[in-house]
Amino acid sequence: MTKDKVLIFDTTLRDGEQSPGATMTHDEKLEIAELLDEMGVDIIEAGFPIASEGDFRAVSEIAERAKNAVICGLARANYKDIDRCWEAVKHAKAPRIHTFIGTSPLHRAIPNLNQDEMAERIHDTVTHARNLCDNVQWSPMDATRTEEDYLCRTVEIAIKAGATTINIPDTVGYTAPIESADLIRMLINKVPGADEVIFATHCHNDLGMATANSLAAVEGGARQIECTINGLGERAGNTALEEVVMALKVRGDIMPYTTGIDTRKIMNISRRVATVSGFHVQFNKAIVGKNAFAHESGIHQDGMLKNSETFEIMRPEDVGLAGTSLPLGKHSGRAALRAKLSELGFDLADNQLNDVFVRFKDLADRKKEVYDDDLMALVYQNDSGDDRLKLKWLRVVCGTEGPQTAEMVMTIDGKDVNTSATGDGPVDATFNAVKALFPHGARLQLYQVSAVTEGTDAQATVSVRMEEEGRIATGQSADTDTVVASAKAYINALNRLLVRREQSEPGYDVKGVSYKDSA
């Protein structure tokens, strides 16, 4: 049986990054784009170039670096957006402009356009985009709540104006599988010229049906699925790449389609996106959740030992999970660490390996066995040698009688400063100490702790998201001591806010930020 190819369009860096709090740094965006390119994603939507200087720069650089994928930028239905988008993507080997306008009655009311005026706008903007680039995607935003006749009319206009891909977004996650398939089928059957373009599906997960709706759209004739790693995205997120790709792979018997994705790279990119976005993956998330391949109950474990297929429909290795492997310990040397990291997919430069080795030795002194997940947490710790703020020393006094007290020494711009602060709990006291040493106006938006492995000596990974004047930064850290990990993650977020401030206000002197020298 020949299988039709379904193109995978990843929008982690656009729709995913747009979700409040998921902002990534420039370098993180480049890194995620490289991983997407390496794993075989067909089209990478790298950002929304007109949105900010930072977005423009990221899309341009991703376009210049991409080796295989088509690089796409988003643009609203106006010439300025489209021109800016083209400026950013034009250096890619294969550039694409993606332009959109809301076509449902609710969305038409926003620019206050009637049906004819909007039709004219679609014709003009798609023609303009097509004059710049021969690969143009057009999306009628909120398509699933647009009148059928009007949707057909607009799709026909976009095709005639030169769009090569027609994307049908379920912007608010409203549709259901049967409807999703019927909608694409109806468009392909009714709209003149439909057989000359590719239809795409773009689903949001508000009712938990994004994956089912995307697969149903493929049944209806769509040959491009828009998705994000871990289902990252606004509100309840977008269709999860790993879910649609693995569903097509595992159930090829009833869904005869292929994708170009190297599924063994799924786990690594999932972890990386979780780390840089600060959006942890829920334990029972399909494919990439910590428990997705865990078998706890006796009956399940017994069955698994006899024949793994009794309870497993896919092999952990297929998504890039290493089989059970021996943990490292405090006597393991640099060569063993390098070999293990390379097995886990990390090819570190010598100086990076040295940094991880120091952290590994420190951890191995405190923790008997260092597992793969522990090592990954060490690699992903995102503090850097250039950080202005560093935690030097911390002691917290806790007990049933509050308030708790944190004594702290921080190094700020190379100078040690210390303080003691109280709080409602050890973490609150610790954060108050940081604030006393480095007064700032940033607000804590999220504080999240999870254990990397099992046992009371497990490392805790902590994510802290901070906001200051609209800038958002997420800090991460891992330590066997939850409070130490919390302090480091908080300081890490502050360091990132300082860098972000410097980037968005060129010339701003970060050294000028005041702090209380209480040494």
Ligand code: KIV
């Ligand atoms: O959800 C949506 O409608 C979008 C469009 C910009 C394609 O993200």
Ligand code: ZN
């Ligand atoms: Zn969307």
